[in-house]
Amino acid sequence: MIAQDALREAVARLKQAGVPDPVRDARVLLTHSMGIEPGRLTLCLHDALTKDQANRFDAAIDRRSKREPVSHILGRRAFFGRTFKVSADVLDPRPETEMLVAEALKHRFQNVLDLGTGSGCILLSLLAERPEATGVGVDLSKAALKVAAENAAGLGLEDRSALFGSNWFDTVEGRFDLIVSNPPYIDEAEWHTLEPEPRQWEPKQALTPGADGLAPYRIIAANAGRFLTSGGWVMVEIGWQQGASVTQIFIDAGFQNVGIVQDLDGRDRVVTAKSGT
Numbered sequence: 001m002i003a004q005d006a007l008r009e010a011v012a013r014l015k016q017a018g019v020p021d022p023v024r025d026a027r028v029l030l031t032h033s034m035g036i037e038p039g040r041l042t043l044c045l046h047d048a049l050t051k052d053q054a055n056r057f058d059a060a061i062d063r064r065s066k067r068e069p070v071s072h073i074l075g076r077r078a079f080f081g082r083t084f085k086v087s088a089d090v091l092d093p094r095p096e097t098e099m100l101v102a103e104a105l106k107h108r109f110q111n112v113l114d115l116g117t118g119s120g121c122i123l124l125s126l127l128a129e130r131p132e133a134t135g136v137g138v139d140l141s142k143a144a145l146k147v148a149a150e151n152a153a154g155l156g157l158e159d160r161s162a163l164f165g166s167n168w169f170d171t172v173e174g175r176f177d178l179i180v181s182n183p184p185y186i187d188e189a190e191w192h193t194l195e196p197e198p199r200q201w202e203p204k205q206a207l208t209p210g211a212d213g214l215a216p217y218r219i220i221a222a223n224a225g226r227f228l229t230s231g232g233w234v235m236v237e238i239g240w241q242q243g244a245s246v247t248q249i250f251i252d253a254g255f256q257n258v259g260i261v262q263d264l265d266g267r268d269r270v271v272t273a274k275s276g277t
């Protein structure tokens, strides 16, 4: 079959499955199946697909029709200029989380703790940008830590990163100049209304802590002081409607300079706070 015809059929299938941007996704999956750079697709649209390419594309469109995220089908996601392995065991790194990394990089740090590291995208991006720094990433999910370890190895950062299981701070030792976290923060009711991609294909534990979605912030604010060096910073990603609640949680816990950073859409996205000691 000619690539262009396969693409047309695929777009129709994805549209029928309710995929939000069927043309974009079909193009990405076609270039992936053909093994070509995305920028070359237009040049190759009149080529005949080999049997292998056609089978790969068909299988990819099947998966996407079931609303599996494109990143899972590709097995990777670009984040802060690097490529991270992703799977159904981790949260698919989101572009808005790059805001947290950019904010953290405005500060000096020798060591960093990432709570709920998932794919390791925050911790490993920070370490890659700061060649002199070391870091610790913890997660409740052993499966997620395996993905993070693969990403650390892929980026050549395994010597500067320690990854281990922990319920937030439970098994963490030492003090850090910087603590970062993108905890699960969607409230239980909202989780039920999410699109199929996150609801069916990403770990629920990575998306919602249940109830009002604020429990991880209460735990982080109550404990971070004991793990920060004097004048160290803690930074957490938040849901865009949680700015007031989360800043109050950190103020009540005795932090100084508590502030909110907005994302490119002008929505509250990150809360930053300085150690009170």
Ligand SMILES: C[S@@+](CC[C@H](N)C(=O)[O-])C[C@H]1O[C@@H](n2cnc3c(N)ncnc32)[C@H](O)[C@@H]1O
Residues within 6 Å of the ligand: 090, 091, 092, 093, 094, 097, 115, 116, 117, 118, 119, 120, 121, 122, 138, 139, 140, 141, 144, 166, 167, 168, 182, 183, 184, 185, 205, 206, 207
């Ligand atoms: C929103 S995801 C963030 C993953 C990654 N840091 C990112 O930004 O893409 C939250 C992560 O927190 C982890 N998590 C949830 N509850 C936890 C707990 N009690 N202790 C440690 N990690 C937890 C989840 O397994 C998940 O990997």
